[in-house]
Amino acid sequence: MTMTDEHHSEIAIVGAGAVGLAAALALAAAGREVVLFGQASAPRDGRTIALLDGSWRLLGALGLSEALDAIASPLAVMRLVDDTGSLFRQPPVEFKAAELGLPAFGWNVENAGLVGALAARAATEPRIRMVAQAVTEIVPGADSVRLAGDGFAPVEARLVVGADGRRSRVRGAAGIAAREWSYPQVALTAILAHRREHRDASTEFHTRAGPCTLVPMGGRRSSLVWLLEPREADRLGGMDDAGFARAVERQTHSILGAMTIAGPRGRVPMGGLSVDRFAAGRMALIGEAAHVFPPIGAQGLNLGLRDVAALRDAVAGTGDPGDAAALARYDGARQADVRLRTGAVDALNRTLLTDLLPADLMRGAGLLALSRIAPLRRLVMRQGLAGGTAAG
Numbered sequence: 221m222t223m224t225d226e227h228h229s230e231i232a233i234v235g236a237g238a239v240g241l242a243a244a245l246a247l248a249a250a251g252r253e254v255v256l257f258g259q260a261s262a263p264r265d266g267r268t269i270a271l272l273d274g275s276w277r278l279l280g281a282l283g284l285s286e287a288l289d290a291i292a293s294p295l296a297v298m299r300l301v302d303d304t305g306s307l308f309r310q311p312p313v314e315f316k317a318a319e320l321g322l323p324a325f326g327w328n329v330e331n332a333g334l335v336g337a338l339a340a341r342a343a344t345e346p347r348i349r350m351v352a353q354a355v356t357e358i359v360p361g362a363d364s365v366r367l368a369g370d371g372f373a374p375v376e377a378r379l380v381v382g383a384d385g386r387r388s389r390v391r392g393a394a395g396i397a398a399r400e401w402s403y404p405q406v407a408l409t410a411i412l413a414h415r416r417e418h419r420d421a422s423t424e425f426h427t428r429a430g431p432c433t434l435v436p437m438g439g440r441r442s443s444l445v446w447l448l449e450p451r452e453a454d455r456l457g458g459m460d461d462a463g464f465a466r467a468v469e470r471q472t473h474s475i476l477g478a479m480t481i482a483g484p485r486g487r488v489p490m491g492g493l494s495v496d497r498f499a500a501g502r503m504a505l506i507g508e509a510a511h512v513f514p515p516i517g518a519q520g521l522n523l524g525l526r527d528v529a530a531l532r533d534a535v536a537g538t539g540d541p542g543d544a545a546a547l548a549r550y551d552g553a554r555q556a557d558v559r560l561r562t563g564a565v566d567a568l569n570r571t572l573l574t575d576l577l578p579a580d581l582m583r584g585a586g587l588l589a590l591s592r593i594a595p596l597r598r599l600v601m602r603q604g605l606a607g608g609t610a611a612g
């Protein structure tokens with residue numbers, strides 16, 4: 221059986237979001253033949269992604285530097301403001317990338333723009349065959365997995381990569397159970413224009429309902445991620461653009477001056493998802509098929525891109541990329557990193573949601589310690605940036 225004709229493939233990826241597209245490019249760059257299923261586009265919903273250093277280098281190595289330079293903005297300063305009204309409220313904490321000798325912590329880009337750039341790059345890669353249809357049937361076998369759906373001939377693949385998001389069909393076919401939970405929060409997203417310069421700084425206001433964050437974009441524009449109690453999200457989300465912009469300005473204490481809506485707005489209910497295993501039966505999970513958590517600390521897609529790098533490395537040099545040893549290597553490589561991030565984001569989010577005094581004290585003391593102790597600050601900043609090896 222040849223593995224690269226129309227009906228057979230070494231590797232098939234289900235899902236052409238940012239993570240699936242990046243996986244196709246990384247595996248193709250490593251010499252693999254790949255079929256990528258799904259519509260390569262993302263809705264314009266105001267969501268932006270802060271790409272940390274490791275992700276930036278990985279995408280650069282995949283040939284995206286020029287395209288991303290044109291649409292991404294540097295994030296040079298991160299400011300945390302305790303806006304909970306707690307008795308133990310701490311002064312704002314500021315982290316500067318320059319303290320680490322870096323030009324920026326990361327680069328902020330609209331998710332839809334990132335997916336567009338990745339799709340344009342994938343279209344020029346001869347080792348990637350893009351099939352815009354959805355996969356509706358997945359049948360695991362001992363030597364390959366069969367994928368079928370409307371509008372394309374069934375494909376047999378040695379390895380199927382599930383990059384099909386939180387409702388992953390691949391995860392179900394692999395028999396991997398997911399633990400899901402929800403938070404009493406909804407994220408409102410938007411792109412705003414403002415009167416004052418942001419000076420490449422993001423500011424995260426920690427409120428009782430969750431963080432409200434402004435992340436710098438090109439010109440006098442910032443993206444908003446505002447986590448709110450669902451009823452309040454409905455009220456604010458129902459406002460017209462002018463009313464909503466005024467509400468954001470009030471919540472962010474006018475630090476960027478008068479605001480107007482300068483792009484699409486979105487609404488995302490907050491939840492989490494984790495899996496015990498990242499691979500089973502010739503199938504491997506990457507991105508939100510394997511882990512979902514709230515958008516705090518710019519972790520989700522960065523973690524997904526580290527899945528991509530780990531998968532590429534796990535199958536390197538194997539004749540059969542779906543064999544049990546390659547998948548065990550991938551699973552082993554992802555367990556600790558994903559667990560650490562999921563736990564840390566969940567814990568931070570829950571301390572914000574609680575009214576308990578000890579949690580306030582701990583968060584207050586924690587923020588204070590972070591701001592005062594330079595080596596600790598640098599450690600935390602490096603932790604946030606961890607994944608510098610993703611480009612590897």
Ligand SMILES: Cc1cc2nc3c(=O)[nH]c(=O)nc-3n(C[C@H](O)[C@H](O)[C@H](O)COP(=O)(O)OP(=O)(O)OC[C@H]3O[C@@H](n4cnc5c(N)ncnc54)[C@H](O)[C@@H]3O)c2cc1C
Pocket residue numbers: 234235236237238239240257258259261267268269270271331353354355356383384385386388389407409445488506507508509515517518519520521522523524
């Ligand atoms: C408000 C907000 C802000 C965020 N900010 C950041 C940030 O700053 N930094 C960061 O790192 N992360 C951030 N994230 C997280 C980040 O957006 C996600 O981790 C990332 O978009 C997930 O990408 P994905 O490719 O895994 O999944 P998705 O984008 O969900 O893509 C899955 C794709 O699979 C397709 N698909 C599903 N089923 C099938 C099928 N059967 N056949 C074919 N195709 C299929 C879907 O149509 C979709 O295109 C944020 C998230 C939110 C909600």
